[in-house]
Amino acid sequence: MNRKIIITGTTCTGKTTLGKKLAKEFLIKQIDLDDIHFLSNWIEKENTAFVKDVNSEIEKHLEWIVTGSYQTLLKDTVWQEGTLIVWLDYPLNLILRRYFIRTYRRVFLKERCCGENYETLKSTFSSESLFLWIFKTYWHRKRRMHHWKNTLFSHKEWLILKHPKEEQKLRNLLYDN
Template sequence: MSVPPLLGDGHGNYRIHLVGNSGTGKSTIGAYLSSRLNIPLIALDGIFWRPGWEKTPDDEFQAQVRVLMAEDPKGWIIDGDYSGLGTMIPDNATDIIWLDPPLRLYLPRVLWRTLLRLLKIRPTCAEGCPETWGEVFSKKGIVWFCVSNHTVCRTKYTEWLSRMNVEDGGKMIRLDESSGETAKWKAQFEEWLRQR
C-alpha cells in the first residue's frame, strides 16, 4: 500500500506544519493546502512580529498560537517554526512538510519578494514591519538571514526527518522542488483528494 500524501489523524482532520528556510515556498504551499482542505492557514511571522520589528514575548506568543490551533476542529496549517514555541507545533501536527529546495533556487525568490516589499507592491510579512533599503543586505536583513540560515535549517530538519520519516510510519516528508518532488507530491495530493 502506498503512503498517502497526508496522514491526518485518521478521522479526516489535518494539522500540518510547514517548515523550511525563508523563501522556500511555505506560504505558497500553505495557501494551496488551505484552499484545498478548507482549513485555516496560520502564518507565524504575522503573530511573532509586532510593529517596528518588536518580538512578541515567548509566553504571549505560545498563548496566541495555542488559541489559533484550537479554533478549527478540522485542523490547521502552520507556516513557520520559531524556537520560542518549543515542540508545541510538531508535537501536535499530524503531518510535517519540510520544503528544502537548493539555495540557488529560492534565493532569487527572496530577492524578488524583498524588492516588491521595498517598492510597497507586496505586503510585509507582518503588519508595521517594513523592510528598508539600508537593512536589506545588512546582517539584520532577510537576505543575510536566508543565506546564513540555509545550513542551520538543513541540519535541524534532517534530524527531525530521521525521527519522523513517513516511510518509517512517521509524519514528516521532505520536498525538493529542484528534483521535481514538490510537483510530484502535489499531483499525488490532487489524485488523493479526488479519491477521498
C-alpha cells in the same frame, strides 16, 4: 483524520504562499507564524507570549496549516500536534532567486509582510537582513530537519519537497486523506 499540517523550511522557500494556496483549495485554516510573531514596526513578540498565542490559534480549529519556521520554539507544542510535516528543502540557488524577487516586491512595490510590516531598502542592507539570515540558517536548519525526521519526529508523516514543481505530491496526499 484531521489534517494538521506544518509547512516548514528556510527563509524564502514559499511556506506562506503554499500554505495560503492549500488553505483555499482544501478549506483548511492557514496560520502564518510570522503574522503572529511580529508586531508593528518589526517588534518581535516575547517567546512565551508567541507560543501561547500560536497554541491558542491552533486550538480554535480542527484542521490547520501552520506555515513558518520557529521550529525550536514550537517543537513541544505545534510539532506534537501536527499530523503531517511538509519540509520545503529547496536548493540555495532557488531560495536566493526567490529572496531577490520577494525583496523587490516588498521594498519597491510596498507589499506588506509579517503582520502589518513593510521591508525597507535600509533593512535590506542591514546586519539583520534576510539575505544574511539565509546564510546564517540554511545549513543548520537542514541538519536539524534531518535529525528531527530521524529521531524526535520519526513517528510523524513527512513529505520532503526538493523543488516547487513537486507541490502536486502534497496535493495528491491531501486529496487521498
